[in-house]
Amino acid sequence: MDTLFEILWRQHQIADIGDGIGLIAIDRVMLHERTGGVALKGLAAAGRNILAPAQAFAVMDHIVDTLPGRSDDTLMPTGKAFITETRAAAKAAGIRLFDLHDDRQGICHVISPEQGIVLPGATLVCPDSHTGTQGAFGALAWGIGSSEAEHALTTGTLRVRKPATMRVTVTGRLADGVGAKDLALHIIVLIGSQGAQDHVVEFAGEGITALDIEQRQTLCNMATEMSAFCAIIAPDDVSLSALKGRPFAPRDALWEQAVAHWRTLASHPDATFDREITIDAATVAPMISWGTSPQQSIPVTASIPPHNVGHPRETAANHSRSLAYMGLADGMAVAGEPIDAAFIGSCTNSRLSDLRRAAAIVKGRKVAKGVRAICVPGSKAVKLAAEQQGIAATLIEAGFEWREPGCSMCFFAGGESFGLRERVISTTNRNFESRQGPDTRTHIASPETVAASAIAGHIVDPRSFKDEVAP
């Protein structure tokens, strides 16, 4: 009566270390230049070898500029060293590197599925907190620190405290104009920013199986903002067909053998979870954050709720600090708030379907005067496909900047950022203080809501926007 997580845990547990800790075999390690380079250098300094270099991958995504014509030089002070030293360390270690000018370059959680690096039933770790994104394929994928990356690379294992299990079942289907990002924020508001702490979250139900593979990745990505250990969705035809034929996925007879194994990976119908939550998809609306934590979000049509005294999730001090930082007040509607900038990108919402949905809204329209709109595709493959399919042209004609793939606009690496105290509507995953620049006020939302707001010049419900402006 195992859950999917328990099946994968059992299949990968090499030893029970006791006290709830397992020695877990790691099938894939991904690295990037910000934290991966440190790990590789740490290993080399300690004179340790990498157990399975063929199963490790490195990519340049975090610090590299996203400006066209970029090079090893970066706007981030000293950023170049991260790029050149990670490149040298990856080469010395003999691990595959998707370098700056490689056609396979992109944000690690976007390129892993594109390349078939993540596979159902595999364990995959990366020193990046949003690694759980890849659980959308039925893998056990989670974020680690640099020391743990060293541990995984040199021993092929990690010592892991076994998380508890939590199933989020979504009944029914999301309404038109409501997507996985909205669903994720809805769940975070419901359970809080630490609501899934020390739990593996399995997403299930019709509301999940009806999502395409890219929306599933968006949802699993945001499980990080629930403090989940990681997220997982049982593999099915949707995820399997998304991986078939990918460069590092198995082929021919090996593919068939793998599929037979993957088909067994599902929670038993009678499996029991430590926690169960059920959500009616019909109750989910387009969402927007008003504060500096993802749990401080509301339906875009709602007003900021006053602090609920005694609410265990948030102290009154936190509530007022967030409002002061954002320049907002209790009872205000967020819709209608003028914006300085709009951002489409990040490992949450930079895939082709995200860009396509944004383009559908801005098509034939112009970004409002005074609003800086930026689109950073998630990978070179996404960028190329968007250019071939006319998605890029639509965004550019509307007034969006069209950038090279990377993470740096998402977290203010130093050079690339939005301006002081600017109000930004963003498809990223975090609205923390100064997340996208000094004192920036980031509102997180879906690609549709960001695109509609960029056109309107203020935060707007993408559904009403369509009704109001569309012919």
Place this chain on the structure above:
Amino acid sequence: MSEAFTRLTAVSLPLLLDNIDTDIIIPSREMKTVGKTGLADGLFAGWRYTSVGGREKSPDFLMNHAPYDTAQILIAGQNVGCGSSREHAVWALREYGFRAVIASSFNPIFRSNCIRNGLVPVQLPFAQLYALGDVGEASVTVDLDAMTVCAPGVGPFPFELEKDSRLMLLNGWDAIDLTLQYRDRITAWRDADRAERPWIYLERDA
């Protein structure tokens, strides 16, 4: 690899806010070298200094005032260390001199990073946390032997830590060394798994 920890009596820095994320502990722009050192100056940079990238100390930040500038114990609210997985947050705290973080809950990656770098993660219920946060300049004692935290007239409050992590912190053990004791079992597991799941085992580029 990391320094052994048994018992520490030191000034604590109370930052009793929720969701103190790794960007706050060390902003991305302050991670200037591809290494684990040179980070202490960037610790809490956004709150500690008056301007982005600057070094003029903000009078509003408690850590800029004695005796809190010598604090070795950080007291935070819920979900400390959320956000990015960057271990630099822990390296910066350690380099500055912190040896323990007391909070009502921890982000899991941050907590694991703490244990691997000799920073003791102490989880306590709210009421106890706030009692410790109110001791001001008085010293707080974190005792990893007795598994308690106390301050003059406050506590002792017992806390929990899994055995494995406690031993690593008490002895300054390196997790890799501990795991390499299982080397034979790892090899045997991989051989058996290769027969079971051959598609997992990629070849190196020619």
